[in-house]
Amino acid sequence: MNCSRKLLTGLAASVVLFTAPAMSQEGRGDVVYVPTPQIVVDEMLTMAKIGPTDFLIDLGSGDGRFVITATQKYGARGFGVDLDTYLLRLARKNAQAAGVADRASFVEQNLFETDLSQATVISSYLLPAMNLKLRPKILAMKPGTRIVAHDYHMGDWYPDDQRDIVVPEKKVGTAGVSYVYLWYVPARVAGKWQTQLNVGGKEMPYEIAFDQLFQTLDGTLRGGADSVALRGKLKGDQITFTTLPKGSPGNQRHQFTGKVSDDTITGMVRVGDGAAARETTWSAKLATRGEMRRAKDESEEH
Numbered sequence: 277m278n279c280s281r282k283l284l285t286g287l288a289a290s291v292v293l294f295t296a297p298a299m300s301q302e303g304r305g306d307v308v309y310v311p312t313p314q315i316v317v318d319e320m321l322t323m324a325k326i327g328p329t330d331f332l333i334d335l336g337s338g339d340g341r342f343v344i345t346a347t348q349k350y351g352a353r354g355f356g357v358d359l360d361t362y363l364l365r366l367a368r369k370n371a372q373a374a375g376v377a378d379r380a381s382f383v384e385q386n387l388f389e390t391d392l393s394q395a396t397v398i399s400s401y402l403l404p405a406m407n408l409k410l411r412p413k414i415l416a417m418k419p420g421t422r423i424v425a426h427d428y429h430m431g432d433w434y435p436d437d438q439r440d441i442v443v444p445e446k447k448v449g450t451a452g453v454s455y456v457y458l459w460y461v462p463a464r465v466a467g468k469w470q471t472q473l474n475v476g477g478k479e480m481p482y483e484i485a486f487d488q489l490f491q492t493l494d495g496t497l498r499g500g501a502d503s504v505a506l507r508g509k510l511k512g513d514q515i516t517f518t519t520l521p522k523g524s525p526g527n528q529r530h531q532f533t534g535k536v537s538d539d540t541i542t543g544m545v546r547v548g549d550g551a552a553a554r555e556t557t558w559s560a561k562l563a564t565r566g567e568m569r570r571a572k573d574e575s576e577e578h
């Protein structure tokens with residue numbers, strides 16, 4: 277299933293989740309309590325590559341299974357927030373029973389008001405409208421922070437990875453299947469950057485203009501008489517972008533890779549193709565910061 281079809285499926289399913297038959301514990305707040313099946317929790321934490329150096333925040337933590345699994349099985353630390361006092365008590369009891377109460381805590385708090393600054397990984401099983409409301413706050417987090425979400429998307433911020441998991445016993449949302457999504461918070465590179473490139477043995481000044489839509493990049497590389505379109509992407513603070521040969525400096529394809537640290541990018545550039553290609557170090561400095569582009573988001577209209 278392609279991404280946009282899945283998004284629509286997610287929207288249809290959201291109605292089902294919202295009106296799911298009452299469970300013994302209904303949860304409190306903006307979405308009813310429906311636990312994520314344990315095999316889906318495991319798959320989501322594996323996708324996020326969670327480990328001992330990570331701090332997980334589960335937004336709407338239910339019986340605590342995300343934080344407890346992350347601490348018990350993967351050695352991480354973390355906390356969950358929920359508004360349902362019964363579920364919070366249950367989650368604390370489950371953490372005690374699992375022997376992880378010192379690393380897994382549960383707080384009575386509205387997830388929209390939660391300080392996310394400690395998190396390296398965020399997990400959620402919330403409705404699309406809630407994900408969209410959280411999105412600006414998530415995008416402002418440290419580049420590379422991973423977000424894993426069960427069944428519901430983030431509108432026009434397409435996931436970096438997604439999987440379908442067959443769960444025969446699942447009755448809520450799309451019955452029998454869980455959709456899981458992973459995003460990396462992208463570094464902000466929209467704007468104009470100054471760089472130097474070696475053309476015919478001489479260092480020449482160039483300007484890179486990035487037009488950024490979440491993790492997707494378009495733009496131009498300009499210098500002297502050269503102007504060429506570029507395309508690329510971000511995975512957290514890791515950037516890659518490429519120009520076509522025609523119009524590139526020296527009419528040779530340039531393939532850039534690098535790491536973004538605030539107003540500096542450092543990395544390597546591969547110039548040319550095939551056996552004649554050469555690779556050198558490369559860096560760029562931010563000249564003018566731009567705004568990230570917003571595509572029209574179909575799900576915000578619902």
Ligand SMILES: C[S@@+](CC[C@H](N)C(=O)[O-])C[C@H]1O[C@@H](n2cnc3c(N)ncnc32)[C@H](O)[C@@H]1O
Pocket residue numbers: 302303304305306307308309310311312334335336337338339340341342357358359360363385386387388400401402426
């Ligand atoms: C669909 S359940 C997911 C539970 C758990 N994360 C899981 O996947 O098993 C959503 C949970 O969010 C909680 N919740 C709903 N709105 C909330 C809000 N505004 N702040 C905190 N928790 C909320 C509900 O009480 C419920 O436990």
